[in-house]
Amino acid sequence: MKPASFEYRAPEQLDELLELLADDFTDVRVIAGGQSLVPMMNFRLSTPELLLDLRRVDELGALEHRPDGALSVGATVTQARLLRQLEQQGGWPVLAEGIRHIGHPQIRSRGTVCGSLAHHDPTAELPALAVALDARMTVAGPQGRRTVAAADFFTTYYETVLEPGELLAEVVFPAWPAARGWGFRELARRRGDFALVGAVATVDRDAAGATAEAVALVLFGVGERPVRLGGVEQALAGKPLDAAALASVEPLVAEAIDPVDDLHASADYRREIAVQLSVGALADAWERSSARV
């Protein structure tokens, strides 16, 4: 179980890296934390000819608050570094909770936020969080930069809109209002395993605090990409999220998703769990939210 031979480069300039990445005649791959890529290379499921290490490109390592309150996370920022920053400086508590569910500290200390997004395992936490939080992805390529909404970034299992020659340079999470409530629930067989199913919810209340003005609910592990439950979000907007309201959306969740049978769980079981986790995450989010200021 050793990887096949490949060439390795770790340029310091982003331009140089992008030029090497744009080579149409070589099977080129970037490596960030390697926590998904190296296992695949050790199994020889992935046999790139040239590996481009992102780690020496300084500008890809930025983790900073924007003037508008957004948080930008560069391509080489590890999951552990983002978690530490969120725990120390606050904000985006749902992101912190989601990251705590990724693997183990030994994985998070190397695995990157952007690597998880670019890899797009359909049961991974970060793609669903990016969709729920309306993150924006900055894609760098031979033609310059473009911005893609998280909702449009993930296409199908392990696929994104990234074209050959393109790189996810950073992900930007919009400002987190202090009064926003959140819920994060997932079911995994063992601690640190990839989830069978997970749910991310946020709630913003109105100025009186009596009803939900805006609701977000995104599931993962139930399809080829993170699934945003727009029907549920609309059904709950303008209401208090009491037991009756939550019970009323259970059938909407079950209808909106189309999970598949696999060796980990049947489709029916996944659907049942998705309903339970959705209601739980929405209830947590309502509980944790307060009147808009």
Next chain:
Amino acid sequence: MSEHAVQQVPIRVTVNGRELAAEVEPRLLLSDFIRHHAGLTGTHVGCEHGVCGACTVLVDGAPQRSCLVFAAQADGAEIRTVEGLAEPGAPLHPVQQAFHEEHGMQCGFCTSGFLMTTVALLEETPHPSDEQLVDALSGNLCRCTGYRNIVAAARSAERKLAEAGDE
């Protein structure tokens, strides 16, 4: 590929305080570099795809799986392995002593990984919650002990390190 000369990447790393310079093939895993080039066979290789944690070492202070890092990526890094915990003949490191006293091992295959994981945890979080302790240890597999003695050893190590810090 065979008609091309195999690329050799020059690297410099510090392993347990000793500086090493080497030329490595890009596909050489850090675990193999540590075992075969640095000659430190205390770092064990179980699964070679990131699930067992036997190969855990500290890279710039952070616990990492050395089978999921290429040696070339570790250029410039400071690496600590189980051999760095105590000199031969010297008293054991408090974490090693705790695993010894609490019988935190049977066959010992997983032990160096657990030791490095525990050292990393207690260096960053001297008094971890149960949640934090389980989170850290769950990244390492043991097929012998049933984990109870490993958890007891980690708690004992926490007390030993706290006492040593007070002196």
